[in-house]
Amino acid sequence: MIKKEDIMVLKKNRLFKSLDDEEIESLLEELKSKIYYFDRNDIISTVGTPCNALYIVLSGEVDVEKFSDDGDSILIKKIMPSQSFGEMVAFSNKSVWPASAKASSKVKTISIDSSMIIETGNKVFISNFLSLLSNRAMFLNNRISYLVLKRTRARISKYLLDKYRVNKTDTFKINLNREDMSKFLSITRPALSRELSRMKEEKIIDYKKNEFHILDVDELINNSSM
Numbered sequence: 759m760i761k762k763e764d765i766m767v768l769k770k771n772r773l774f775k776s777l778d779d780e781e782i783e784s785l786l787e788e789l790k791s792k793i794y795y796f797d798r799n800d801i802i803s804t805v806g807t808p809c810n811a812l813y814i815v816l817s818g819e820v821d822v823e824k825f826s827d828d829g830d831s832i833l834i835k836k837i838m839p840s841q842s843f844g845e846m847v848a849f850s851n852k853s854v855w856p857a858s859a860k861a862s863s864k865v866k867t868i869s870i871d872s873s874m875i876i877e878t879g880n881k882v883f884i885s886n887f888l889s890l891l892s893n894r895a896m897f898l899n900n901r902i903s904y905l906v907l908k909r910t911r912a913r914i915s916k917y918l919l920d921k922y923r924v925n926k927t928d929t930f931k932i933n934l935n936r937e938d939m940s941k942f943l944s945i946t947r948p949a950l951s952r953e954l955s956r957m958k959e960e961k962i963i964d965y966k967k968n969e970f971h972i973l974d975v976d977e978l979i980n981n982s983s984m
Contacts (some may be wrong), residue, residue, distance in 0.1 A: 759795070760786060764816050764818075764868065770840035771814055773891045776882055783943040785880055790871040803844075803859040809868040810853060812844035818865030824857045825940070833941035835903070836862070836933060845887070846894055848872035905944055910953045913943045915981035917962065918970060928972040935968065 765782055768774050774782050783821045792814075796802060802820060804811065813820075820837040834857050837843050847853055849872065875887060900920070917939075919928055932939070940947040955962050960980060964971040972978060 760791075760868070761850055764793075764866075765852040767816050767840045768814060768868070771842060772893070773814070773842065773883065773886045775886050777880075780810065780827065781880075785883060786868070786870075788880075789874045792869045794867045794869060796865040798861055798863050800861045801858065801913070802845070802861060802865075802867070803857075805856065805858055806854050808853060809844055809847040809855045810873065811871050812842055812848055813837050813859075813867045813869050814842045815868040816868055817915040818861060820856050820865055821860050821862045830946050831941055833938050835935075836938055836942075842890070844915060845871075845890055846898075848875065852897070854896065878978075892901070904942075910943075910945050910949050911981050913945060913952055914950065914957070915978050916983075917943060919970065919975075919978050919982050922971070922972050922975065922978070928975070929969065931969045933968070937960070 762779075765779050768782055768786075768820050769777075769779075774785075779784065793816075794802075796818075799809075802813070805824070817839055819839075820843065822837060822843055823831045824834060826874040835843070836860075843859060844855075847856065854871075878884065884975060886889050903915050904916055907916060921932060922928060934942060936950060937947055940950040943950065954963070954965065958965065960977075962972075962974045962981070964973055
């Protein structure tokens, strides 16, 4: 039986919006959910292997990555507690993992059998699932918008500008360390650190570890489209 604290985490996920504890518990049983545990660096999925479920992280963090022909990893997304992965593949004609997922800490997940999602008669859940798919498609489109920018500063500027707009404040924290941020933006870590230092010297931004403060929004906008 799923624990009370796990349900509290699940209620933060869009899939379970507007559902109460009893409805969630009943739905999870209907969807043939299963709990899985992973140790740090355990491989949860690999590219090309069958994908017949979506996963929601209950605790810990999961890195979804793709690898270039040279073996360099690109961080697609860092999955935090209450967030999901695998939903975009669930109903694809090719139900195989397009990326790898690795536990970056001790991880507890719950899986939902994708074949059971269509079978459920819970209209709220289905509506939430479609909303989740839409948001994920928008995230991937935004992700591409970073990669089409050629200059390191442009990618950093657009990323920080997006965080500024989402948080609606000029001071915010990101959930990526420098290594993960460099992978996400597909630039080397030295290049990232060097450009961040330059932007700090030019008083465009200020930062301490994962907390950033935007000092010159106009300059950030100018740099984000170059």
